[in-house]
Amino acid sequence: MAKLDDVIRRDTFANRPAAGVAGRLFYATDTKRTYRDNGATWDEYDQDAFSNPMTTQGDVITGGASGAAGRLAIGTAGQLLTVNAGATAPEWADPDSKQEFSEDDVSDPPSDAELDAAFGAPGTLGEGFVGVLDDNGAATDCYLCWTDGTAWFYVKGTKAV
Numbered sequence: 528m529a530k531l532d533d534v535i536r537r538d539t540f541a542n543r544p545a546a547g548v549a550g551r552l553f554y555a556t557d558t559k560r561t562y563r564d565n566g567a568t569w570d571e572y573d574q575d576a577f578s579n580p581m582t583t584q585g586d587v588i589t590g591g592a593s594g595a596a597g598r599l600a601i602g603t604a605g606q607l608l609t610v611n612a613g614a615t616a617p618e619w620a621d622p623d624s625k626q627e628f629s630e631d632d633v634s635d636p637p638s639d640a641e642l643d644a645a646f647g648a649p650g651t652l653g654e655g656f657v658g659v660l661d662d663n664g665a666a667t668d669c670y671l672c673w674t675d676g677t678a679w680f681y682v683k684g685t686k687a688v
Contacts, residue, residue, distance in 0.1 A: 543569065589617055627658040635668060635683075642672055642679045649674035 536544060540555035549566035562569040580588060585601030587608070592615075602608070602619030609620045629645040637645075637660060646658045654676035662668040672681040 587617070627656075628661070629658060630661045633660065633662050633670075635662070637662075637670060637672075637681065639679055642681070646672065649677055649679060652676070 535552045535554065537554045537556055539557045540560075541557075543553045543555065543562065546564045546568050547566065548564050551564040553562045553564070553569060554560075555562070561572045563572060564570075580586075580596050580598035582598065583601060587599040587601075589597045589599045591597045599617060599619070605622065606619040607622050608617055610616070611618045627646055631641065631645045633641040633645070642660070643649075645660050646652060646656070649656075652674055654674065656674045658672045660670040660672055660681075662670070667686040669684045669686075670681045671684065672679060674680065
C-alpha cells in the first residue's frame with residue numbers, strides 16, 4: 528500500500544523528483560502550483576480550470592451551456608429553486624399561492640357564486656387550491672374549501688360552544 532508521501536510530494540519546484548511514477552502529484556511550495564506525473568514528465572494542473580463565481584453567502588453554482596461555472600444569486604425569503612420555462616437553467620421563483628383565507632358573509636352552505644366571490648373561479652385557481660372561508664356574519668361557521676380546477680368542494684366546521 529502506498530503512503531500519502533509517495534503519492535503527493537511537497538517541496539520547492541527545483542527540488543521536485545524526477546518523473547516516472549504515473550499518477551503521483553507534486554505541490555511546489557514556492558510557486559503554489561500542482562503537477563501530475565504522467566510517467567515521463569510533470570504536467571501542470573490547470574490552475575484556472577475552475578474559478579469560483581460565488582460572491583455572497585447562499586449563492587448557487589450553475590453550469591452554463593458550455594459547462595462554464597456561473598453564479599445564481601441567493602433568492603429572497605420564501606422563494607423556491609425551480610427550472611425556467613425553457614428547462615435550460617435553474618431560477619428562483621415565488622411559490623404558487625394556492626391557499627387563501629377569506630371572511631365573507633355567506634349562506635349556509637355557501638353557493639358556488641359566493642365561493643367564486645371569496646376566492647375566484649375554480650378554472651382560474653386551478654387544481655390544488657385550498658382556502659378557508661370564515662362566515663363572519665354568523666361568527667360560528669368556517670368552511671375548508673378546495674377545487675379540482677372545475678368545481679368547488681368544502682367541509683363545514685362549526686365553532687365549539
